[in-house]
Amino acid sequence: MISKLYLLYGLVIVGLMGTAEYRGWRLTLFNEARTVPRSVRDNPGSYRPVYGGFRRFTGGK
Amino acid sequence: MVEAQGRPPVSVRSVNCPNCGAATAVRTFGHAVNVVCQSCRSILDATNPGVTILQRYTDAVREEPLIPLGTRGKLLDIECEVVGFQVRQIVVDDVAYQWREYLLFNPYREFRYLTEYAGHWNVVSTLDALPEGGPTPDSSARSYGGQRYRHFQTAEATTTFVLGEFPWQIRVGDMTTGSDYVAPPLMLSAEVDADKEVTWSLGRYLRADEIWTSLSLPGKPPRPVGVFANQPSPSQGATRAMWRNAALLVVLATVLWIAHLASARGKEAFAQTYVFDPKTAQEASLVTPVFELDGRPTAVQIETATSLDNQWMFVGYALVNDETGQAFEVARDVSYYHGVEDGESWTEGAATDAVALPSVPAGRYFLRIETEGERTASPVRYRVRVVRDVPTSLWFIVAVVLIVIPPILASRRALLFERRRWQESDHG
């Protein structure tokens, strides 16, 4: 009984693993920004990726 | 049973105690050699019409058997009646351990025993054949009926209390040497009575609730304490099955992982070298030409190969979908320092960096690159490379670890159980 539950658990894990590999999942933290029109983007002052809240490196080592 | 030709059934009788006068039923018909007066606990000679007293009861402590004499039921498919009760004791490392034995009677079959220790029960029958390995019990393993039994304990057992009737002479103080060998749920035992007799018997572990049901006893049996010599391990079979399944799952995962590695194209979608001079522009920003990311949504790796030498650089990437405007933003801190100290060279950081964005849908994209650096630093050359459909072994490793954890826990549990079992033995 327990070993059947375990097999199910294992198959779920392998299934998830396969899906993750197929879909290219990663653990990377990134920011996702929405619909940015090209014209606005080209404006040096109006849109900057930095506004999205990067973690910034502000000095030395 | 076919009726005896003309002879009436053997009738139940009772004996009157010459000490206190109480009447005690005799349940084993003519088998009883000794019968214990149920009132004053004197051991009486059941074969003597005058019923002589063979041993007087002196101990103030009285033990009440958990299963009353006269209880009837089917144990291991054979009908039986509890007719006798004795408490036996061994002394190990100056500690006395007592267990109880219930004598089971059936008019057509050999006597059996029901033993109980700390809530653990065994049904014991004598063997017709000898186990392999020599006649005298010793501390080496034994084989019987194709099964190997490990030596568990050898000790001298003394009878400390008796009740009911017995088909042989029994006295409080009787001593025999017993050796036990286990192959859970079975236990092979040898009992040596000086140089007169060696008796081998086989015990089978039964759960207390099974016994209570078979004998229709009221209430609940006492809860077992600790692990008994031949108590079957609760996880034994399941553990093996779990490891078998784990092996299968790991094989399956490996196949999928290899397929993943083999099918990942690692296609370079864009590559270009740039120069960043921190002195001239503290916050530089540029936009790459549009490039194609094809196929199903897979990971995209952005590599930054720099010429950094004892300085740092901050690179902010935004991978922007030219059509939808959807942007993936990541910030990367790249730094590389090195030197020589006390004759040893050291390095810190790396001049190259790579980051993977997950599940990027197909489309036409460009990168927006923002760089920052130390104002006084020298110019940096860096090559940006965008690779489509990169593989990873991360999920394979995670899957294998998760697959292997439950069987490890199960094996550990089984191991701890066995340790508790063997702690009670001569070898613990």
Add this chain to the structure above:
Amino acid sequence: MTSRAANCPNCGAPLVYRWSSSVQTVCEYCRSIVVRTDVDVKKVGQVGDLPYDASPIQLSTEGRYGDKGFVVAGRILYQYEQGTWNEWRIVLDGGADGWLSDAQNAFAVSFLTSGLKIPTLSQAALGRSFVWNGTSFTVVSRTLAHYAGVEGELPFEYWDKTDVTFVDLRSEGADFATIDYSDEAPALYIGKAVDFDTLRLRNVRTFEGW
């Protein structure tokens, strides 16, 4: 089986020897032990009432041993320090004589075996092994016993109550052997341990409440 009719020399009651191999019988009425010679019958002793006993086997119980059927013809009740046991004399189909040992319902069938080397009583110590007919037998018990009673037809003359030592042996294959050291020449019986089911016993005693 041939029966021979005679009269009890003590009380005159009719005696029947159901088996030609029987040498003595016990008169059912006066409990005289009557020995039969080719010519006549002779009373040689008297046996008291058998102790109240509980063996499920009785005279004329039938059963099977191996591929042969048998009938219980007689009995010897032995008494020893720890209690009693029965040796039931059985006659198999074809006339062979055997013994069904019954010690607190532990059964074994054995047959008198000749031509094998029998150890002396001191040689047959607990735990010692001997090989007969290719099987290794190990001594499991040594018992000092005496006759406590006889019943039915027996294949020899016996009425004495002197103590005698029996040595029981068992093998790894559930074989059984016993050595009777009562005569000057010890007798060896070899057979097998059996149980109630394999014997397929019929016409056994019944017990109140069972």
